[in-house]
Amino acid sequence: MIVEVKGLKKRYKKQEVLKGIDIQVETPQIIALVGPNGSGKTTLLNCMTNLLFFQEGEVSLLGKKHTDTSLFYDLSYLQDNRLLYGSLTGYDHLKFICNVQKIPISKIKEVTKRVGMESYVKKRVRNYSLGMKQHLLLAMVIMNEPRLLLMDEPLNGLDPTSAINMRKILLELYEEGTTIIISSHNLDEIDRLTNTIYFMKDGALLKESLQDFATKRYYIQVSDRDKAIGILKEQNILFTENDEGQIGFDETEVDLQTFINLMNENDIMIKAVEDQKIGAEKRYRELFEEELSS
Numbered sequence: 044m045i046v047e048v049k050g051l052k053k054r055y056k057k058q059e060v061l062k063g064i065d066i067q068v069e070t071p072q073i074i075a076l077v078g079p080n081g082s083g084k085t086t087l088l089n090c091m092t093n094l095l096f097f098q099e100g101e102v103s104l105l106g107k108k109h110t111d112t113s114l115f116y117d118l119s120y121l122q123d124n125r126l127l128y129g130s131l132t133g134y135d136h137l138k139f140i141c142n143v144q145k146i147p148i149s150k151i152k153e154v155t156k157r158v159g160m161e162s163y164v165k166k167r168v169r170n171y172s173l174g175m176k177q178h179l180l181l182a183m184v185i186m187n188e189p190r191l192l193l194m195d196e197p198l199n200g201l202d203p204t205s206a207i208n209m210r211k212i213l214l215e216l217y218e219e220g221t222t223i224i225i226s227s228h229n230l231d232e233i234d235r236l237t238n239t240i241y242f243m244k245d246g247a248l249l250k251e252s253l254q255d256f257a258t259k260r261y262y263i264q265v266s267d268r269d270k271a272i273g274i275l276k277e278q279n280i281l282f283t284e285n286d287e288g289q290i291g292f293d294e295t296e297v298d299l300q301t302f303i304n305l306m307n308e309n310d311i312m313i314k315a316v317e318d319q320k321i322g323a324e325k326r327y328r329e330l331f332e333e334e335l336s337s
């Protein structure tokens with residue numbers, strides 16, 4: 044078993060944040076952990092990695108009790124960047140990991156290249172941007188080629204290029220057999236990474252497959268946008284407009300063929316069609332509607 048969490052309960056004084064969490068992961072996969080601010084995602088990851096004490100329950104990772112320090116060689120946990128030392132360089136951080144984990148120093152070059160931080164790895168961390176710190180954290184957690192990788196908000200502060208690169212690395216790690224549990228608020232990115240999503244709601248986990256909820260959002264470029272918008276309004280079809288001049292709508296609102304027919308009937312040409320899967324956001328809206336409307 045890669046991850047086994049049984050009946051985990053965590054209270055901060057009287058506030059019960061985790062009300063009996065169960066997780067079983069038998070084969071490598073990417074799991075997204077999603078929930079509103081303060082729902083307990085970080086608390087769960089910290090309990091699992093023995094950084095926080097919990098009152099009830101059991102955790103075993105990679106077949107070992109979560110308190111077993113030898114886990115350290117096969118497990119990595121990406122936490123927030125406050126753990127970095129400003130007066131040290133990125134290289135110093137990576138060298139430290141090599142020393143304590145008995146990893147050859149040559150690994151640093153390979154990992155910094157993979158993450159794309161060669162140009163600043165020798166600079167002091169106090170001069171890093173938020174995104175550069177995230178790169179360093181990523182480099183630090185992949186140094187030991189972990190079999191289990193837990194990540195708390197790794198996408199914070201990443202520009203689109205870095206986010207794409209991180210996704211590529213995570214998918215490669217997964218292909219290589221690493222199980223990844225990643226907490227994130229970036230639902231688009233989650234849709235691109237995985238279909239397995241655990242929603243944290245009221246101290247419990249709802250485990251779902253996004254395949255069950257996935258729909259598409261279309262982004263269409265038309266020859267006469269104003270005319271097209273007038274027609275959509277007439278038909279009471281909900282749509283969005285973006286800065287790139289595209290009209291966006293969900294397939295649940297109107298299917299693509301109906302939209303195309305509508306445009307054709309009005310002599311409007313379709314110039315380009317893009318689509319995007321929106322399962323995570325759709326399901327999030329359904330589950331957290333009350334929070335969203337309050």
Ligand SMILES: Nc1ncnc2c1ncn2[C@@H]1O[C@H](COP(=O)(O)OP(=O)(O)OP(=O)(O)O)[C@@H](O)[C@H]1O
Pocket residue numbers: 055060078079080081082083084085086087
């Ligand atoms: N050290 C602490 N002492 C008391 N309460 C805490 C402590 N740490 C977290 N909490 C509370 O536990 C709850 C869960 O917090 P947690 O940080 O785990 O949520 P989260 O889902 O990771 O949030 P976010 O998405 O904002 O990172 C919150 O109500 C928070 O106020």
